[in-house]
Amino acid sequence: MVLLLLMLAAALVGAYPITFGEFIAAFGQRLTGGTSQDKIHTVLFDIRLPRVFAAVVVGAAVAAAGAAYQTLFRNPLVSPDILGVSTGAGLGAVLGIFLSLPVAAIQLSAFVVGLATVGLVYAIAALVHGREPVLVLVLAGVVVGALAGAAISLLKILADPYDQLPAIVFWLLGSLSAIRRGEVLAAVPLVLIGLFPLVVLRWRINVLSLGDEEAKALGVETGRLRLVVIAAATLITASVVAISGVIGWVGLVIPHIARMAVGPSFDRLLPTATLLGASYLLIVDTLARTMARIEVPIGILTAIIGAPFFLWLLARGREGWS
Amino acid sequence: MHLLVLYDAPAASNPLRSSVKDLRRAAVAVATAALLLALPAGIAQARTVTDSANRKVVVPEKIERVFAAGPPASILLYVLAPDRMTGWPDPPTVEERPFIGEKWRDLPALGRLTGRGGTANLEVVLKAKPDLILDFGSVRETYVSLAENVQEQTNIPYVLIDGRFEATPAALRLLGDVLGVSERGARLAKYVEDTFVAIDAALAATPIDKRPRVYLARGPDGLETGVVGSINTEIIERAGGRNVAEAVGQKGLVRVSMEQVIVADPEIIITWDRNFFDRIFKDPLWAGIRPVRDGRVYLAPTAPFGWIDRPPSLNRVIGLRWLAGLFYPDRFPEDLRENTRTFYRLFYHVEPTEPQLDTLIAWSKGQAPSRQQPARR
Numbered sequence: 001m002v003l004l005l006l007m008l009a010a011a012l013v014g015a016y017p018i019t020f021g022e023f024i025a026a027f028g029q030r031l032t033g034g035t036s037q038d039k040i041h042t043v044l045f046d047i048r049l050p051r052v053f054a055a056v057v058v059g060a061a062v063a064a065a066g067a068a069y070q071t072l073f074r075n076p077l078v079s080p081d082i083l084g085v086s087t088g089a090g091l092g093a094v095l096g097i098f099l100s101l102p103v104a105a106i107q108l109s110a111f112v113v114g115l116a117t118v119g120l121v122y123a124i125a126a127l128v129h130g131r132e133p134v135l136v137l138v139l140a141g142v143v144v145g146a147l148a149g150a151a152i153s154l155l156k157i158l159a160d161p162y163d164q165l166p167a168i169v170f171w172l173l174g175s176l177s178a179i180r181r182g183e184v185l186a187a188v189p190l191v192l193i194g195l196f197p198l199v200v201l202r203w204r205i206n207v208l209s210l211g212d213e214e215a216k217a218l219g220v221e222t223g224r225l226r227l228v229v230i231a232a233a234t235l236i237t238a239s240v241v242a243i244s245g246v247i248g249w250v251g252l253v254i255p256h257i258a259r260m261a262v263g264p265s266f267d268r269l270l271p272t273a274t275l276l277g278a279s280y281l282l283i284v285d286t287l288a289r290t291m292a293r294i295e296v297p298i299g300i301l302t303a304i305i306g307a308p309f310f311l312w313l314l315a316r317g318r319e320g321w322s
Numbered sequence: 323m324h325l326l327v328l329y330d331a332p333a334a335s336n337p338l339r340s341s342v343k344d345l346r347r348a349a350v351a352v353a354t355a356a357l358l359l360a361l362p363a364g365i366a367q368a369r370t371v372t373d374s375a376n377r378k379v380v381v382p383e384k385i386e387r388v389f390a391a392g393p394p395a396s397i398l399l400y401v402l403a404p405d406r407m408t409g410w411p412d413p414p415t416v417e418e419r420p421f422i423g424e425k426w427r428d429l430p431a432l433g434r435l436t437g438r439g440g441t442a443n444l445e446v447v448l449k450a451k452p453d454l455i456l457d458f459g460s461v462r463e464t465y466v467s468l469a470e471n472v473q474e475q476t477n478i479p480y481v482l483i484d485g486r487f488e489a490t491p492a493a494l495r496l497l498g499d500v501l502g503v504s505e506r507g508a509r510l511a512k513y514v515e516d517t518f519v520a521i522d523a524a525l526a527a528t529p530i531d532k533r534p535r536v537y538l539a540r541g542p543d544g545l546e547t548g549v550v551g552s553i554n555t556e557i558i559e560r561a562g563g564r565n566v567a568e569a570v571g572q573k574g575l576v577r578v579s580m581e582q583v584i585v586a587d588p589e590i591i592i593t594w595d596r597n598f599f600d601r602i603f604k605d606p607l608w609a610g611i612r613p614v615r616d617g618r619v620y621l622a623p624t625a626p627f628g629w630i631d632r633p634p635s636l637n638r639v640i641g642l643r644w645l646a647g648l649f650y651p652d653r654f655p656e657d658l659r660e661n662t663r664t665f666y667r668l669f670y671h672v673e674p675t676e677p678q679l680d681t682l683i684a685w686s687k688g689q690a691p692s693r694q695q696p697a698r699r
Contacts, residue, residue, distance in 0.1 A: 015585040039584065042610050047580045102597050103543050161393075161434070162632040163595070166575045167541045177579035178543040180607060294549065294569045295577040 003056070003279050010052045010286040015293070016043045050181040055285040056278040057184060058176070058240040059250055061191045063277020064270060065233040066251030067258065068198055071209045071266045072229050073134055076259075079252035080237045082138060083230065084145035088117025089241040090172055091148045094155045097167050106171075107183070107242045114238035120144055122230060133212070133223070137230075173297035174245035176285050183243045194236035197228050198270060205229060206266040249302040250277055253310045260313055280306075371500050374484035374493075375461040377469070381479045382453050385501055389452035389478075391435035391442075394485055394635035397627055398458045398493060400426065401510060401636050401669045403501050408432065408450035411442075414626065417691065420678060421626035423671035436468060444476060452478055454500070458493065458635060459485035459553070487556040487638060491515045494636075513668060514639055518560070521646050524653045525562045534649050536563035537588035537613075538630075540575070544591075544598040544608070545583070548575050553634045561645035563590065580607055588613060590649065594622040594632060596690045620648055623685040626670065640665045644686055659683055 012023060018040055026040050065080040073082065081087060092113025096106030121144045125137040152172075159165045198205070204225055207215045215222050237251070258273035281298075284305060288298045368380045388406045390396035396411050404423060409432035419427045432450055433442030436457055447455065455472060457465065461484050473480040481500060483493045491511035498507015525533075536558045540546040548554035549569045558565045566586035569576065578586075591613040593599055599621045602608045613619050622629040622641060629641030643661050647654040662682055666674045674682070681691055 015579070015582045039610065042607070043581055043584060046607055047584070051579075097542065100542075100597060102601065106542065162628070163540075166546060170541070170546060170577050175577055177577055178545050289579050289581065292569060293582065294567065295545075295579050295582070297577065 003275055003282070006279055006282050007052050007056065010055070010282055011044070011048055013286060013290055014043070014048050015289070016040075016048075018044065046181060050184050051176050051179050051285070051289070052282065054176050054179040054184045054187075054243065055282040057188055057191060058244045058247065059254075059281025060274045060278035061187075061194075061236045061240040062247065062251035063254040063258070063273040063280075064195060064198065065237045066277075067255040067266070067269050067273040068205065068229050068233045069251075070255050070259075071205055071264075071269065072226060072233075073138065074209055074211065076256060077252075079248075080233060081145070081248075081251070083121045083141035083234065084117045084148060085114045085234050085237045086241050086246045087145045087148040087152070089114030089238055090246055091117070091152050091155075093171050093242075093245070094152050094159075094168050097164050097171065098155050098159050100164070103178070111238050111242035114241060115234060117144060117148055118230065118234040118238075122227070133226070137226075170297070171245045174247035174299035175288075175295060175297055176244055177289065177295045179243060187239045187243050190239035191236050194232040194234075194239070195274075197232045201225065201228065202267040202270055209264070209266065245299070247281070247299050247302060249299075249306045250281055253306045254280055256310065257313060371481065373461075373481045374489070374496065375466045375469070375482045377466065377482065379473075379479045379481055381481070381500065385453045387450065387452045387454075388501070389432070389435075389447055389450055389455045391455055391457035391480075392459065393434065393633035395456045395458035395483075397633065397635035397637055398483070398497060399456055400671075402494065402497055402506060403503050404671060406501060408452050418624075418626040421666065421670060421672055421674070426671075435472065436465065444472070447472075447478070448476055454478065455480040456483070456497070457481070458483045461485075485553065485634060487553075487560055487634070490636065490639070491518075510636075510669065517639060517642060521560070521562060521642070521654075524646075524650065528562065528650075530564065534563050534589045535566050535587065536590045536592060536649075537566050537583060537586065539591055539593040539598055539602075540595060542595060542597045542601075544593065544595070544602060545578055545580065546575060547578055548631075549573060554631045556634070557630050557638050557642055557645060558592075561642050561649055563645070563649050583611065589616070589618060591619045592622060592630060592645070592648075593619070594624050594628055594630065596621065599688065599690070618648075619688075621685065621688045621690060623682050623690075625682070625685075629686070636669060639669070658686065 012018065012020060016039070022040055023044070026038075026044050030045065062080050066078070069078045069080055069082055070076055089110040093106050093110035095113070096109040101109065121137065121140045124140040124144070125133065128136045128140075156165060156168055159168060204220050207218055207220050208222060208225060208229075210218075212222050241247075254277040255269065255273045258269055258276050262268040262272045281302070284301045285298055288296045288301050367383055369383055370378050370380050372378055386406060387408050388399055388403070389408045390399045390411065393411050396407070399407055404426045407426060407429055409430040411432065411434040413431040414422055414427055432446055435442040435447065435455070436459070455476075455478050457469065457480070459465070461482050465482060469480040469482050472478075483496055485493070491514045494507045494511040494514065495504070496507075498504045498511075538547050538555050538558065540548070547567045548565075549567045550565045552574045554575065555565050555567070566588045567576065567578065589612060591602070591611075599619070602614060602619055608614050622644075624632060627633070627635070627637035629644060630638060640662060643654070643656065644658060647656060647658060659679055662679060663674055666672055685691065
């Protein structure tokens with residue numbers, strides 16, 4: 001409910017002035033099948049609303065993925081990027097910019113390379129028969145992530161400094177400024193496909209947070225379940241990072257805040273984190289596009305607003321940990 | 323240690339500082355002199371020049387080899403004295419090569435010392451055996467200290483020249499004097515001044531608020547731009563336009579949103595990004611923007627160097643004439659083809675062939691040649 005109100009408020013503010021009356025009128029026209037070449041329609045239906053939905057989808061997606069990973073790895077310091085999906089997506093996008101590909105191809109490249117990176121991490125971890133599968137997985141993620149990061153740096157050095165380098169930097173900072181309807185519509189089903197197993201398997205995932213031994217004792221096939229969770233969370237993250245660029249912090253902090261609110265049980269954590277993430281990113285993105293006459297990169301704002309807020313919560317109390 | 327402390331103290335509170343500095347400077351001069359004496363005869367005595375940052379730099383009487391610290395400097399050097407170049411910062415691309423004089427298009431790529439993404443190695447610089455290192459662009463404190471550091475480390479004089487568009491004639495004269503090609507420097511400076519004067523004269527009657535509102539689109543999605551006052555967009559105001567991207571307290575490149583572009587409501591869009599230029603006419607979102615409807619979206623050629631920026635150097639002079647003609651078609655009825663021929667002949671040491679001119683003119687009208695990959699080696 002709060003989220004819906006926030007969305008309405010966000011749709012009403014922006015650089016192009018639209019009054020509430022005009023807003024209602026434009027909607028009325030749309031619903032009755034009328035089309036108009038009016039500027040208000042373009043601003044509202046092609047620019048602002050897609051962006052509002054994008055902020056909601058991206059925020060919800062990374063927060064859900066973060067919650068899943070934090071439960072899976074039983075570690076509160078884990079973010080959706082732990083297995084390298086964002087870094088991999090970043091590499092894909094940077095490669096696309098470096099080859100001067102059109103925007104859609106850049107996004108596709110980000111999506112594919114993001115998925116491939118996590119696939120590689122998982123394959124490496126599967127090849128190593130250790131006694132600590134989770135630890136091996138995290139280590140492989142760190143190493144592959146570092147490799148992808150190095151490749152990004154290399155491409156930055158080789159890129160055209162006047163043309164491609166600024167584009168790369170802006171992409172890695174993350175932004176929803178260029179989002180369009182088609183992109184949101186493409187990302188939503190992928191995010192839903194990824195969310196589905198998380199919702200269906202929420203009880204089992206909860207059991208996973210007890211640790212491998214206990215989970216196995218309770219009859220949960222930890223290996224396969226882990227694969228499903230990783231695949232789902234990776235799909236979610238890769239599909240939104242591909243359209244928004246790398247937006248940090250949300251996937252790390254929001255699950256924490258959710259945990260402080262409703263406790264660590266995954267069946268309650270997942271919906272809370274998803275809604276909180278959606279609201280949070282919506283607020284931040286609305287600020288990003290209204291604060292100044294230019295865009296404030298959203299990755300900067302999520303950290304500047306998120307970090308002190310998180311510290312404040314941390315200082316206030318520590319209920320609901322463990 | 324004691325000496326170091328003295329040296330770091332503020333000048334006003336410590337009269338010793340200046341004398342220490344003088345001592346140091348004298349020591350450097352003696353060392354330089356000793357070095358020059360030790361070199362074989364023929365390399366004559368030194369002289370002192372003052373660069374745009376008011377630094378006094380001791381340079382050899384005859385400067386044969388110059389290392390350009392970045393792309394803007396390399397173009398300034400190329401137009402004035404191409405034979406003195408030790409190399410290019412980046413290798414010229416397949417597309418750019420035909421527009422660079424034959425003798426110079428194969429010079430080695432030595433990397434960038436300053437600016438975005440420095441890639442040059444000081445040992446590579448030394449190996450090129452330059453008599454002088456030249457930088458053209460910002461003369462802010464950061465670049466001054468960088469110049470001092472490199473000069474100290476390599477013992478090669480390092481000259482900084484102000485790269486603001488308005489200061490272009492002064493830059494040409496200054497470097498002309500430093501390199502001993504004052505006559506060519508003055509001739510090129512005159513050409514640039516004449517261009518400036520012609521535009522100013524034609525625009526004197528047009529108040530600022532009557533000038534066209536221009537948006538410079540960068541990046542593959544066109545939502546990257548430079549705000550008023552940044553070196554990337556100076557050419558807009560110089561050509562008699564108004565940059566719609568204004569931001570208080572910000573300079574340089576920024577991102578904007580589609581909504582902000584609509585609100586800014588530019589009359590003209592300029593870009594050199596071919597991907598974006600191809601896209602803007604097919605994209606329903608951009609379709610409603612005034613310049614797209616009016617057909618006032620312009621693509622700048624980028625061979626051998628960008629016409630409006632990329633890098634911000636002498637290459638902008640031809641773009642300036644082109645832009646002024648686009649902003650005020652009735653007041654600048656000049657012949658773009660002849661202007662281009664003259665400019666390329668005078669500045670780039672090439673005699674463009676008719677097909678080459680066809681390519682450039684078509685490009686400036688939006689018909690860019692298809693990109694030849696790989697663009698860089």
